[in-house]
Amino acid sequence: MKQAQTLLWKGKVEATKALFTDRKGKQIQSFYRYLDKHCHRLINI
Numbered sequence: 001m002k003q004a005q006t007l008l009w010k011g012k013v014e015a016t017k018a019l020f021t022d023r024k025g026k027q028i029q030s031f032y033r034y035l036d037k038h039c040h041r042l043i044n045i
Contacts, residue, residue, distance in 0.1 A: 003019060004016050004019050004020075007019070013035050013039045013042060017032060017035060020032075
């Protein structure tokens with residue numbers, strides 16, 4: 001989770017999503033939708 005947080009602070013949305021590719025379920029799908037919807041708000045470094 002710490003790695004995901006660090007990646008998001010750097011604007012690395014796709015890399016963050018890649019951390020969870022082995023996970024399934026409603027929560028991870030909601031997380032992906034949230035990232036897709038709000039990725040424009042994240043800093044891209």
